[in-house]
Amino acid sequence: xxxxxxxxxxxxxxxxxxxxxxxxYVISDDLTRVAQAQTRKDGRSRLPPGxxxxxxxxxxxxxxxDPSLERFQLRVHGEVDAxxxxxxxxxLAMPQTELAVDVHCVTGWSVMDAKAKGVRxxxxxxxxxxxxxxxxxxxxxAHGYTANVPLREALSPKVMVMRELNGxxxxxxxxxxxxxxxxxxxxxxxxxWLTGIKFVARDEPGFWETRGxxxxxxxxxxxxxx
Numbered sequence: 262x263x264x265x266x267x268x269x270x271x272x273x274x275x276x277x278x279x280x281x282x283x284x285x286y287v288i289s290d291d292l293t294r295v296a297q298a299q300t301r302k303d304g305r306s307r308l309p310p311g312x313x314x315x316x317x318x319x320x321x322x323x324x325x326x327d328p329s330l331e332r333f334q335l336r337v338h339g340e341v342d343a344x345x346x347x348x349x350x351x352x353l354a355m356p357q358t359e360l361a362v363d364v365h366c367v368t369g370w371s372v373m374d375a376k377a378k379g380v381r382x383x384x385x386x387x388x389x390x391x392x393x394x395x396x397x398x399x400x401x402x403a404h405g406y407t408a409n410v411p412l413r414e415a416l417s418p419k420v421m422v423m424r425e426l427n428g429x430x431x432x433x434x435x436x437x438x439x440x441x442x443x444x445x446x447x448x449x450x451x452x453x454w455l456t457g458i459k460f461v462a463r464d465e466p467g468f469w470e471t472r473g474x475x476x477x478x479x480x481x482x483x484x485x486x487x
Contacts, residue, residue: 288313288370296363296373307363309480312371318426320434321366326403326454328433335422335439336401339460341389349424349438355380358421362444364451365480377442378425383416385458394462400441400450401457407467408452409476410443412460419444422455447478447485 296308308314327333333349347355359378365371382398391412398415400408414420423442424431431437436453443450449469470476475484 287315289316292316292373296371305481307373308371309365309483311369311483312365312480313369315370315372318364318372318375318435319366319370320432321368321448323406323453324404325433326456328438330438333438335455336457337385337389338457339399340392340395340462341386341460342392343388343390345389352380352422352424352439356384358418359425360419360421362419362442364442364444364448367447367449367474367478367485376425376427377421377423378428379421379423379439379442381418382420382422382441382458383418385422386416386460389460391460395460397461397464399459399461399465399467400452400455401459402436402440402452403454403456405468406452406454407465408441408450409465409467409470410446410450411477414445415443417445422458423451445479447475447480449474450478 292314293308296314297306299307301307330349335347335352337347338344357378358381359376361374362377363371363373364375396412398410398412400410421442422439424439426432426435431440436455439455440453441451441455466476470487473486475487477484
């Protein structure tokens with residue numbers, strides 16, 4: 262028996278082992294039961310069906326973007342009257358919001374009460390003066406990755422450009438220096454290594470949506486695949 266297998270068996274003794282993208286992570290059965298017993302303010306179960314709880318957020322791959330804060334730029338554009346581009350210093354100068362959020366990955370794991378800090382998308386939208394013609398938001402990220410979200414959901418107070426995780430700068434493996442955060446949709450919608458936010462009149466399905474994933478991605482409806 263090799264060391265990796267011995268380590269997996271030791272980990273699984275405290276929960277259930279889950280294989281994700283070639284790595285093994287341990288589900289907390291206790292935290293899963295607690296979350297399943299809780300109810301959100303909207304009446305839905307706190308834990309969507311088919312999900313099990315991890316203790317910490319796990320990186321889910323992708324090709325990282327430029328980690329340099331000095332070269333960071335976030336373009337806000339599209340169906341707006343006042344497009345603009347933010348440097349990282351500009352992002353820091355905007356009003357900051359800190360929230361405890363639950364995130365849900367399409368592969369079946371969830372993390373509860375992740376501490377996220379950043380700038381609400383609704384504040385960026387107000388500054389950009391979004392036109393009445395806008396119906397969707399497209400998150401643009403490194404290497405051409407995109408993810409689409411209906412405007413009405415993107416303007417939720419919980420949706421943000423996230424730059425901190427649990428009190429520390431967002432790690433590059435999680436999309437740092439900044440990523441989108443859309444906690445009420447599957448986590449692939451929360452584009453990592455964010456470079457732009459585009460408001461559009463017509464829906465523009467993104468990277469995973471054009472490869473078989475569901476166009477909307479509601480975890481409570483298990484909208485995993487199209």
